[in-house]
Amino acid sequence: MTAVELSYWQQTVFRVLGVLVAVILPAGGFVYVFLFKMMSFMQSRLGPMEAGPYGSMQLLAEVGKFLQKEDIVPEKADRRLFFLAPYIVLASTFLLLVVMPFGPDAYFTNLDTGIFLAMGLSSISVIGILIAGWASASKYALIGGLRAAGQLIAYELPMVLAVVGVVIQAGTLNLQGIVTAQHSGEIFGFGGIGNPFIITQLVGFFVFLTATQAELTQTPFDMPVAESEIVTGYITEYSGLRFLLFFIGEFATAGAFAAIAATLFLGGWAVPFVDLDDDIMNIAGPLVLFGKMMLVGFLIFWVRFTFPRFREDQLQAFAWKFLIPISLVNILATMVLKVAF
């Protein structure tokens, strides 16, 4: 990549476009592949088939529909906060992507505290959700917002603790460093395929995925948007474009968390037997990462379409009495083994 030198404004344009692509593409892919098609096939139906070949243009149709809808604001809503909330949720998703590496030189920033920043940024969305719940001036939205806040804060902890195991094993907070550590790692002296941390951090992987499920407020942790009780929780009063923003936010966050999980546990953009500094990886890397994201996304949505939902207190008990203890044990075991080997 040394052959091409870009000026600052050119880099900026590329990066803005890159973030947009990195957010919109997985979000759209997840909605189409999982929400439209996989869910339909699991439920013995075909899903959208009319718009475009195999229903592939359905997404555009949906976006068009939402843009046409009337933008309704409840009479007693706090208008300014009501308008602000979806952007805060979406912003936290966009910022998550900033630290993601997609190839040896394909990244937005290469921070030494990458994963630390990502974990911190991901919790900004709580504020947006709480604002949405409060500003809607609706009881369903308020209950949904409070439930969401309690749940997201509770599940932040097991998620961070699951990441700590990986960080200890990789010896760095830098996401690029974690990818390198997995590519060049060895499992008890066998270094053929590197060491994707899913093998040694299996417990961490499952804790992380469970916490992801809760952070995304997806079944079985979809108490905040439980449509059979509180309509759709904090999104109840939103319609049109603002609902679309929440919707994109939900699936883009699913994409972002899937990308983090793929980077932390599945080796990120790297492929075994291919040199890390190979220029081809700047092109192939994003595709590899996207493939791994789809794998993680498959797991997330498989669970979503299968399970019923927890009750609020059961959900909290699951986080505090089960996930956090086992992730602490996981950290302890990782530390002992790291020192021993």
Next chain:
Amino acid sequence: MTGTLTEAQQLAYANAQAADGRVNVDLETDEGMTLNMGPQHPATHGTLRVIAKLDGEQVVSADVMCGYMHRGYEKLCEVRSYPQINTLVNRIDWLGSFANEVPFILAAEQLMGVEAPPRAMWIRTLFFELSRIANLSLFIGDLALQLGAQTPAFYAFRDREFVLNQIESVTGGRFHPNFDRIGGLKDDLPKGWIADTKAAMSRLRAYCDEMEDLVYGNEIFQTRTRGIGIIPAGVAQSYGLSGANLRGSGVDWDLRRDANIGLAYDQLDWKVWTHPDGDSFSRSWVRLQEVREATKMVDQLCDGMPAGPIMAKVPRIIKVPEGEAYVVTENPLGQMGYYLVSKGDTGPFRVKIRTASFNNISVVPWVLRGVYVPDIIAILASLYFILGDIDK
């Protein structure tokens, strides 16, 4: 508008307005928070309204309001002839329509002194059980949907098709067969129907096994339903609960076995399932077992079907002699009865319909005290009501 109303109607209208007003004032001024669910709400299968006073997420007291879908069937019955009423009552419990016709026809037959031929009685029993399967198999999927699992609902609709197809191929109607006649049935079974039905029943048994794995065996489902919404046997009886809600509380009472009403149940080998716990899980579990039991009963009914006519001799214009009759049967939702008063006309003088869901939801305020908001949904779903069956 008011000019055309009589004084009594005006008074009734004013009373209704005042009642609505009181509820709305309650909504605004009470201490704590009042959560209004319905009449438009995703979880009430129609227009049931639950008003819950909350302390945080805990229900302090809850009230249930119904009547938003009142269609006045009892009154409509008075101005229709007997065959027309048959069409009307199909719409009471719309998921198991044929079962609504049977007690009404039996009551009319009882008054007329007509007895349907054995083959007609067997086919009635067969369709009674088919509508039970059509109704309760959907319940299982709906319960899972209320608890947040989307997929089982689609499986329920998928496999319910097999039953609906069988009903349709005989009666011509998928939801509202209108197949029962005073003195017998509209038609005989078509050729090859028995074999198709048995294939459908084995498919339904596979569906029950699948649901037992997917829904009832799920740990989250169990934590959401076990120990939630417990109705002790005494309370269940005093509120007039019936059907699986009563048997889920451990009361061994089933009118198919306990009442002699002429249907073919006494010639079948079957079992009444009960569950001692009385919680949401036991009610749902009893329904699952009832679907299984019903598939076995349909198999036996297909095998032992007697030959013969399907219609007794009845006059062309049906006039029911003067008298009163009350016939009650064990419908998919519970006990359903028709109290029929005739003055010798082509239509009844008065019809009182006792539907199961109306009594079943009367226990809701009692059972909702002290539960959490999510449990409201689990309990309502496990009590299983159909709005048409409540409001009539």
